[in-house]
Amino acid sequence: MVDAAQTYEAGQHPDLPPPRSEVGVLGWVKHNLFSSPLNAALTILAVWFLWMLLPPLIDWMFLDAVWTADSRKECWAKMEEPEGAACWAFIKGRFQLFVYGFYPHDSRWRVNLSFVLLVMAIVPVLYDKMPGRKFGLWYAMAFPFLAGWLLVGGMETITGLLILAAVEALIGAVLVQLVCKMVFGFSPSYSTVYLANLIGNIAYIVVGNLLAYVIGLILAIVESVFGISLAMVVAIIPFISIISGFFLYAAIFGISISHPEFGPMGIRRAWQLALSAWIVATLIGLVMGIFGDLVFDASAYWNYFGLKVIDTDQFGGILLTLVIGVTGISFSLPIGVLLALGRRSSMPVLRILCVLFIEFIRGVPLIALLFIASSMLNFFLPPGTSFDLLLRVLIMVTLFSAAYIAEVVRGGLQAIPRGQIEAADSLGLTYVKAQALIVLPQALKISIPGIVNTFIGLFKDTTLVLIIGMLDPLGIGRASLADAAWSGLSREVYLFVALFFFICCFSMSRYSLYLEKKLHTGH
Amino acid sequence: MTDAVAQDEVRQPAKELTVGEDIAIEMDGVHKWYGEFHVLKDINLTVNTGERIVICGPSGSGKSTLIRCINRLEEHQKGKIVVDGNELTGDLKNIELVRREVGMVFQQFNLFPHLTVLENCSLAPIWVRKMRKVDAEEIAMKYLERVRIPEQALKFPGQLSGGQQQRVAIARSLCMSPRIMLFDEPTSALDPEMIKEVLEVMVELAESGMTMICVTHEMGFATAVANRVIFMDFGEIIEQNEPHEFFNNPQHDRTKLFLSQILH
Numbered sequence A: 001m002v003d004a005a006q007t008y009e010a011g012q013h014p015d016l017p018p019p020r021s022e023v024g025v026l027g028w029v030k031h032n033l034f035s036s037p038l039n040a041a042l043t044i045l046a047v048w049f050l051w052m053l054l055p056p057l058i059d060w061m062f063l064d065a066v067w068t069a070d071s072r073k074e075c076w077a078k079m080e081e082p083e084g085a086a087c088w089a090f091i092k093g094r095f096q097l098f099v100y101g102f103y104p105h106d107s108r109w110r111v112n113l114s115f116v117l118l119v120m121a122i123v124p125v126l127y128d129k130m131p132g133r134k135f136g137l138w139y140a141m142a143f144p145f146l147a148g149w150l151l152v153g154g155m156e157t158i159t160g161l162l163i164l165a166a167v168e169a170l171i172g173a174v175l176v177q178l179v180c181k182m183v184f185g186f187s188p189s190y191s192t193v194y195l196a197n198l199i200g201n202i203a204y205i206v207v208g209n210l211l212a213y214v215i216g217l218i219l220a221i222v223e224s225v226f227g228i229s230l231a232m233v234v235a236i237i238p239f240i241s242i243i244s245g246f247f248l249y250a251a252i253f254g255i256s257i258s259h260p261e262f263g264p265m266g267i268r269r270a271w272q273l274a275l276s277a278w279i280v281a282t283l284i285g286l287v288m289g290i291f292g293d294l295v296f297d298a299s300a301y302w303n304y305f306g307l308k309v310i311d312t313d314q315f316g317g318i319l320l321t322l323v324i325g326v327t328g329i330s331f332s333l334p335i336g337v338l339l340a341l342g343r344r345s346s347m348p349v350l351r352i353l354c355v356l357f358i359e360f361i362r363g364v365p366l367i368a369l370l371f372i373a374s375s376m377l378n379f380f381l382p383p384g385t386s387f388d389l390l391l392r393v394l395i396m397v398t399l400f401s402a403a404y405i406a407e408v409v410r411g412g413l414q415a416i417p418r419g420q421i422e423a424a425d426s427l428g429l430t431y432v433k434a435q436a437l438i439v440l441p442q443a444l445k446i447s448i449p450g451i452v453n454t455f456i457g458l459f460k461d462t463t464l465v466l467i468i469g470m471l472d473p474l475g476i477g478r479a480s481l482a483d484a485a486w487s488g489l490s491r492e493v494y495l496f497v498a499l500f501f502f503i504c505c506f507s508m509s510r511y512s513l514y515l516e517k518k519l520h521t522g523h
Numbered sequence B: 001m002t003d004a005v006a007q008d009e010v011r012q013p014a015k016e017l018t019v020g021e022d023i024a025i026e027m028d029g030v031h032k033w034y035g036e037f038h039v040l041k042d043i044n045l046t047v048n049t050g051e052r053i054v055i056c057g058p059s060g061s062g063k064s065t066l067i068r069c070i071n072r073l074e075e076h077q078k079g080k081i082v083v084d085g086n087e088l089t090g091d092l093k094n095i096e097l098v099r100r101e102v103g104m105v106f107q108q109f110n111l112f113p114h115l116t117v118l119e120n121c122s123l124a125p126i127w128v129r130k131m132r133k134v135d136a137e138e139i140a141m142k143y144l145e146r147v148r149i150p151e152q153a154l155k156f157p158g159q160l161s162g163g164q165q166q167r168v169a170i171a172r173s174l175c176m177s178p179r180i181m182l183f184d185e186p187t188s189a190l191d192p193e194m195i196k197e198v199l200e201v202m203v204e205l206a207e208s209g210m211t212m213i214c215v216t217h218e219m220g221f222a223t224a225v226a227n228r229v230i231f232m233d234f235g236e237i238i239e240q241n242e243p244h245e246f247f248n249n250p251q252h253d254r255t256k257l258f259l260s261q262i263l264h
Helices: A024-032 A037-063 A072-077 A089-100 A105-126 A133-152 A158-184 A190-226 A231-258 A260-290 A299-303 A317-343 A348-363 A366-380 A389-414 A418-426 A431-468 A473-481 A490-518 B063-070 B092-101 B117-127 B133-146 B162-174 B192-207 B219-225 B243-248 B253-262
Strands: B023-034 B037-048 B052-056 B078-083 B102-105 B180-184 B211-215 B228-233 B236-241
Touching (some): A072 A089, A089 A317, A089 A473, A089 A490, A105 A133, A133 A317, A158 A190, A158 A260, A190 A260, A317 A389, A317 A431, A317 A490, A348 A389, A389 A431, A418 A431, A418 B102, A431 A490, A431 B117, A473 A490, B023 B063, B023 B211, B037 B063, B037 B211, B037 B236, B052 B063, B052 B219, B063 B078, B063 B211, B092 B102, B102 B162, B117 B133, B117 B162, B133 B162, B192 B211, B192 B219, B219 B243, B228 B243, B228 B253, B236 B243, B236 B253
Parallel strands (some): B052 B228, B102 B180, B180 B211
Antiparallel strands (some): B023 B037, B228 B236
């Protein structure tokens, strides 16, 4: 014990421990709850309030609740009084419906697998202490397409074509190496050929399809306007695609000119490689086409892979919310950042376009955009084409979120002092490098609260698809309430849906705090 | 008068400071306006390689604007600026070439707060000169040693003192091996104890033959190291002379007024 009145020489005062009642739990209670008579009274009032509220709530929700029953009558019969406790039996019975919607029973393993893959994709993105994070990020970028293919099935989707490209690149690379060796007399390494082959295939398929579609469109318009039959011309389209493929390959392989592997014969080797790859790919394509109509049309061939096509109208419940939410969040962030940069750009046309887009989206409610997606879009596309309602919704939701993210990120960009850009400029960094390395990391870090806020809002806004007839958990809840055997249990349904949303949104919120703490580098 | 400027604040350079024959910077009839305000009036300036120039003058005289025109952080509306053989016009390619050879140190340091000191220094060599990371880091450590703070390499700028941050800023510019260094009031935001450590680095840099243009109020530094002191007022170059003559024999009235105010 130290005598409070004891004095010390200047510079001799020892470090003493603080008095007991000022620190620790007791100290906290004293300072925060009972620091003045008014506060003490409020504390007691609050405690009484909680005492009145919590025990009955916990009783209703958990202790007295009924977990098994076959109808509402039975449920209420098991309680002391009707509506005296929660009837979770209802939710338990409908649980599969809430989670999967109307997805066919035997294919639900695909949903489960997608969910596992989603978790595997999210972890490297969110946590940077993971070993092998680089591969995780590549996988995360490929994930949306992989999951899309898994959930929807069939090969007509982009993923299907990408898988096709990868498989052909694998087999084709060996054949290309053979051709190079025998015809041109040099042997490039397998990995070089495979990678370039893969890129070439993807470009070939994408441009080939695009070209065929565009030419088909033009021909259809010309036909309807001038009344001429252009059937002959239509037959040429596949050949146009094939020819275009060659130039794509050439472009890809042109990149390999500087590759040390090709040595001083660089350009010639690159063209020879391109030629071999093009011949091999076209032959394989023709061979595959013989067993179906054209490479992109043989549905029977695709079902050989075993993933039957599932109509996206059957998506519902938590599956639907996650599909729309994850897609919206992951695609709207990069688009939003580009919009924000475009809006701050010194090029007037770009700036005006970005402003128009952002202001249009912000001026229209999301529901209106969903209506446009579901009914009006068909008027703008050529007759006969229509694309999937879910895809349209995904595009609308992504664009909607991107506009809001753009404004949040723009705020962050404005907070970066001009000196940072001047320093980057004086070091010789180009605009793109300065933005990517210096400005955006700092701006995004400042914008984290705003961005996560927008994402949380977006996630909850997905429930608006109710309006166009898609059933998210809330929609399924309301549909279930229509069942005569179970009507009247609205409290349980809404509590359950609220719990689902709360878990997701609160997790995002907590992650954002973790991120802010991690990125705090002391400035 | 020069005695009043404590000479012992900055140590005297050890050897003869030679000036080269080639012209590093040439400014010919340069005018600049901010809207209606005429901030630079008919600037004519030639700087040879290896020359050290100190620009002084009251605030608002256009000193910072002048040197910022040299690496195109500001654009001039009239006249010609040629840096290292490249004329500064709207041509982006030229501007990038010039910026690689001209390093700049700012009054507010402008270090990148989200990167460590080492990353700050190695960023430009990696992304502009396309070096490998290991080579860039080696160069960065070399210059950090030269400015005498190699032990701070893995710290963030927010954890360093002002003098240390400014020295990191100098090292960061030097990592690009520029031929010309511009200093925009490098010590104006520092405490007196830290000014000395930064000035020592700048003197050592001058001794190694770097072409330097310094906007500063540190007249001791000017006396020690400068070949020429330039006085600017209201956007014009009023007077330029070698330091001894400049401080002891000012020609212009405005120069005399300015010197009397700072060398009390």
